[in-house]
Amino acid sequence: MKLFNVYPIYDVTPVRAEGVYVYDDQDTRYLDLYGGHAVISIGHSHPHYVKSVQDQLEKIGFYSNAIQNPIQQELATAIGTQSCLNEYQLFLCSSGAEAIENALKMASFHTGKKRVLAFNGAFHGRTSAAVAVTDNEKITAPLNQQQDVCFLPFNDTAALEQELQKGDVCAVIFEPIQGVGGLDMPTEAFVLEMERLCQQYQACLIADEVQSGFSRSGTFFAFQNTFIKPHIVTMAKGMGNGFPVGGILIHPDLKAEYGLLGTTFGGNHLACRAALAVLDVLEQEKLQEHAQKMAVYFNEKAQNIPQAKVKGRGLMLGLEFDFEVGPLRRRLIEEKKIFTGGSSNKKVLRILPPLTVQPQHFDTFFNALHDLL
Numbered sequence: 001m002k003l004f005n006v007y008p009i010y011d012v013t014p015v016r017a018e019g020v021y022v023y024d025d026q027d028t029r030y031l032d033l034y035g036g037h038a039v040i041s042i043g044h045s046h047p048h049y050v051k052s053v054q055d056q057l058e059k060i061g062f063y064s065n066a067i068q069n070p071i072q073q074e075l076a077t078a079i080g081t082q083s084c085l086n087e088y089q090l091f092l093c094s095s096g097a098e099a100i101e102n103a104l105k106m107a108s109f110h111t112g113k114k115r116v117l118a119f120n121g122a123f124h125g126r127t128s129a130a131v132a133v134t135d136n137e138k139i140t141a142p143l144n145q146q147q148d149v150c151f152l153p154f155n156d157t158a159a160l161e162q163e164l165q166k167g168d169v170c171a172v173i174f175e176p177i178q179g180v181g182g183l184d185m186p187t188e189a190f191v192l193e194m195e196r197l198c199q200q201y202q203a204c205l206i207a208d209e210v211q212s213g214f215s216r217s218g219t220f221f222a223f224q225n226t227f228i229k230p231h232i233v234t235m236a237k238g239m240g241n242g243f244p245v246g247g248i249l250i251h252p253d254l255k256a257e258y259g260l261l262g263t264t265f266g267g268n269h270l271a272c273r274a275a276l277a278v279l280d281v282l283e284q285e286k287l288q289e290h291a292q293k294m295a296v297y298f299n300e301k302a303q304n305i306p307q308a309k310v311k312g313r314g315l316m317l318g319l320e321f322d323f324e325v326g327p328l329r330r331r332l333i334e335e336k337k338i339f340t341g342g343s344s345n346k347k348v349l350r351i352l353p354p355l356t357v358q359p360q361h362f363d364t365f366f367n368a369l370h371d372l373l
């Protein structure tokens with residue numbers, strides 16, 4: 001049987017990984033500045049993570065959500081404490097798109113409305129409602145076009161209010177730092193306006209933190225750079241450091257009644273243990289603060305590459321060039337053994353390393369860029 005291709009594939013076959021390095025089947029070492037689409041947060045094969053998941057697997061890996069699973073509460077308490085969002089409820093699922101589906105569904109249940117406002121350049125996933133609020137026609141099937149969605153530019157308060165005034169909007173969904181789109185961010189003033197207008201017109205504000213959450217941006221969630229309290233926060237990727245786990249946080253203002261959401265795999269024992277291990281390491285190794293410091297270092301080094309403009313925050317970064325970066329990205333992998341990411345803005349090279357990255361790793365990257373440019 002042939003495999004269905006998901007992405008164009010580089011000719012590299014990773015077989016093991018440690019920290020910020022990935023090793024292929026020839027034992028060639030690659031510097032991982034992409035974290036497999038921003039998934040690796042605490043570093044590959046972190047010993048505490050490996051031990052926690054192994055120990056849990058030896059006890060019990062999975063049972064349905066119809067039994068008591070105290071590890072779920074342990075996880076909710078730890079996320080609440082580390083994010084300072086204790087008042088929210090946690091719903092657990094298994095991927096980013098599933099988190100988005102449930103966030104939109106919850107917003108629609110709560111408001112009784114169905115239209116969604118999203119933003120130009122947005123990426124929220126590939127399932128039904130998630131792809132409908134994603135700004136990419138190529139991956140939106142006719143079936144997905146049944147959803148009622150309007151795309152707006154960031155930072156246009158008048159356009160946002162004009163749409164909200166129609167009274168039919170259940171949710172405004174935004175990425176505090178756009179990932180796939182190429183590291184664009186709304187201004188702080190606009191984020192505050194979104195919160196105010198959502199309150200005024202009874203729509204839910206959804207912060208999509210699937211990529212930016214779990215300390216990648218230098219705050220636990222990227223929206224916490226501004227003083228807002230979204231109605232719903234989505235998360236996945238770095239939450240499990242490779243284990244498929246996601247979730248949504250639901251503000252106490254929402255009528256999140258029992259039975260509205262559900263899942264078979266979400267919140268299983270292994271997934272919760274993996275996410276708890278991630279939280280332990282984020283705290284013990286102070287990786288949030290480290291992400292801030294490393295971003296400063298990255299910005300300083302980037303000054304020596306005048307062709308490039310730095311975008312993003314914390315360790316969710318991009319370098320925007322005045323040319324398309326596809327060939328450069330390929331040469332970084334093939335000649336310099338460095339993984340970086342692309343984006344739908346073809347001029348942006350994405351840098352999403354494990355949060356344990358050190359200055360010498362960025363030195364290696366910038367030396368490689370010097371050689372190749």
Ligand SMILES: Cc1ncc(COP(=O)(O)O)c(C=O)c1O
Binds near residue numbers: 208237
């Ligand atoms: C911001 C954002 N939301 C949602 C998703 C979808 O996540 P998943 O691929 O786990 O379904 C992604 C994936 O890249 C993302 O970047």
